[in-house]
Amino acid sequence: MTEVAVRIKIEGLVQGVGFRPFVYKLARRHALRGNVENNNNGVTVMAEGSQDAINQFVMDIRYDAPPASEITFINIEKETMKGFPDFSICKSHSYSDEITEVSPDIAVCNACLADMKSQPHRLDYPFTNCTHCGPRFSIIKDIPYDRHKTTMQPFEMCEVCRLEYTEVTNRRFHAQPVACNHCGPEYLLHFPDGKTVRSFESVLLRVASLLDGGGIVALKGLGGFHLVCNALNEKSVHMLRLKKNREGKPLAVMFSNMDAVNEYLNSVPEEEQLLLSWRRPIVLLTRKKPLPFSVSNGLNTVGAMLPYMPFHYQLFEKLHTSALILTSGNLSDEPVLINNEEALKKFGKLTDAVLTYNREIYNRVDDSVVMVVNKKERVVRRSRGYVPASVSISQNAEGIFAAGAELINSFAVGKGNKVILSQYIGDLKNPETLEFYSESFQRFGHLFRFKPTLVAVDFHPDYYSTKFALEMGLPVEFVSHHHAHIASCMAENNLDEKVIGVSFDGTGLGPDGKIWGGEVLVCDFLDFERPFHFEYVQQPGGDAVIRQPWRMAVSYLYHYFGAAFLKRNHQKWFSYIDTNTFDKVLLMLKNGINCPETSSAGRLFDAVAALSGICSRTSFHAEAPMRLESAADNYTLEGYPFVIHRDYVSFKPVFEGLLQDFENKMPLSIIAGKFHQTMVEVIASVVEKIALTTGLKKVVLSGGSFQNKILLGKAERLLQQKGYEVYSHKRVPSNDGGIALGQLAVAARRRVFKRNNNFKN
Ligand code: ZN
Ligand code: ZN
Ligand code: FE
Secondary structure (H helix, E strand, O other): OOEEEEEEEEEEEOOOOOHHHHHHHHHHHOOOEEEEEEEOOEEEEEEEEEHHHHHHHHHHHHHHOOOOOEEEEEEEEEOOOOOOOOEEEOOOOOOOOOOOOOOOOEOOOHHHHHHHHHOHHHOOOOOOOEOOEEOOHHHEOOOOOOHHHEOOOOOOOOHHHHHHHHOOOOOOOOOOOOOOOOOOOOEEEEOOOOOEEOOHHHHHHHHHHHHHOOOOEEEEOOOOEEEEEEOOOHHHHHHHHHHHOOOOOOOOEEEOOHHHHHHHEEOOHHHHHHHHOOOOOEEEEEEOOOOOHHHHOOOOEEEEEOOOOHHHHHHHHHOOOOEEEEEEOOOOOOOOOOOHHHHHHHHOOOOOEEEEEOOOOOOOOOOOEEEEEOOEEEEEEOOOOOOOOEEEOOOOOOOEEEOOOOOOEOOEEEEOOEEEEOOOOEOOOOHHHHHHHHHHHHHHHHHOOOOOOEEEEEOOOOOHHHHHHHOOOOOEEEEOHHHHHHHHHHHHOOOOOOEEEEEEOOOOEOOOOOEOOEEEEEEOOOOEEEEEEEOOEEOOOOOHHHHOOHHHHHHHHHHHHHHHHHHHHHHHHHOOOOHHHHHHHHHHHHHOOOOOEEOOHHHHHHHHHHHOOOOOOOOOOOHHHHHHHHHOOOOOOOOOOOEEOOOEEEOHHHHHHHHHHHHOOOOHHHHHHHHHHHHHHHHHHHHHHHHHHHOOOEEEEEOHHHHOHHHHHHHHHHHHHOOOEEEOOOOOOOOHHHHHHHHHHHHHHHHHHHHHOOOOO
């Protein structure tokens, strides 16, 4: 039988996930000769054997690849026969400055959990991992991904581990964080009086009894510390909120297993799949059976996750409760703590115990948050398990640094045609978060051999991210906030043409100096027009409305019905605001003092939430829209009327309808449902108008408001029914956490355009 030789190039997430040993075993099974090696762009396989065997081999590579790997590209070329004697794994090649994908952190696998019950040197060992699981991004300092370039470096492998590490057929072949009871990291439990416990058996029992007894413990996790307590104990959860200074934000719950999730929450198969995926994100689910009020403070959704570190499993084995609060270990808005000393300093007295371990967390990663809308995963906060996977775009992104926005920031760097988004950084408004931002930028630069030559920033001159990037003194592309939102969604969906873009958001400075956020654009990567926007209203007190959405309700009523109407109805709609304050706001509106104009969709949601009495004051970002969504009946098919003028949408009839429905004592769930339906119909009507004049059929939905499940779900379905191709976010957040991708894509396109047209940047 004639034999053939081929070279197979595989790109994607194929390093640090057990890919080479997988290929090795597969090649052996198909009696092929040749080798496999890691290189700059992925993995290259040389294979010699019968054509049939090679075909089968390639098929198996595609369909049996390790769970945490992701193949984005396979190319097969004919080669000249070299006559390899057998199949082997080559040593990692020296790396050039081309991108190498770094694996995100992976939840502990079932085989490792089994090893912890059977392997003598790994009995109950809480840092057990293998080529398919364990820490990755959180411990890597440099590439290539080798143990001495991770925070495992101080731990010398024992004989047994070394054998496993070097044996090609072993599950731990080249598993860089490989460790066991004899040679790996270990936990240490600290009590407020300074006493410590090292014996792991006692550590587990003490932590379990503290938590079951209502205590609060700080636990060092994979990407940072968590503050933990029994989620079924209202008193503990309430106490944890007080200690953390976190008034309202919902807290994430880790359940012992899927049965426990099902007892308290509703889930569809796609949600269950996400809960169980190796990325182990927090999945937003709706309540079935009541949990203590303080868990989500009256919202109907709960962020649920399943154990992902060996310690989580071991802890639940000892606990009576089946649900724990696992919220990021930080005080109010600071980044999650990763350092042992700092955690002891901040939590040592605040909690009943602090559990540390002696392996350093190098790259901080929060738990990721996702939800399912129309059966698809939607990432809300992109961090552990997702970062630093790259997004491929159609243009050359090399050397572009996109600084991101101000809130829920994430930045991005361009390498080749790949964009690497940073982990969730947070709100750039305290010194700790600013430091996290600049430190992560340095680390990304080093890890991905990234040297910026062009920066892409938001229009807003006061954003810290904008200032940070401008200080580099490099050529700059200013990208309008909402153009960046739509471009982000286009880039994620590989669209590169003119589209209709619907950007609904809280804020974002427009080129006219007003606060945009209810915008319908026609755009491509290069530029945009704005055929329609929400009617401008005043935002009395500027940023003050964010904490006091009632001000937006007053502003809308003032805008549509005037001051006299408001004076007459002060007690009826705003009895909770004293006359003095109320009059002051009216005066501001009348004189236009400290009242920037806004077309923000988020502010409209604020106004309706406040007017409904659902949320007049807030204690966390986007609380009013979240509460309005939570209250809404998803099945309401009736909306309020609205008017589309030449280039803007007026909501006067909406407010007339709302006031009428309040008079008639219509249930709030129906009113909120009708308002959501209205927003969906606004989108459909405006899109239809644009489609008629432009012939465009592709509609892109982006902006923070599309984290609203009802809005996104209904808008997508309605537009599809009307025959549009609808594109929305999946792996990249629709909120400002995804905006850097859009900034980068716009800058990449403009760079080419300017080069072709001999512009000077
Ligand atoms: Zn494993
Ligand atoms: Zn060992
Ligand atoms: Fe935004």
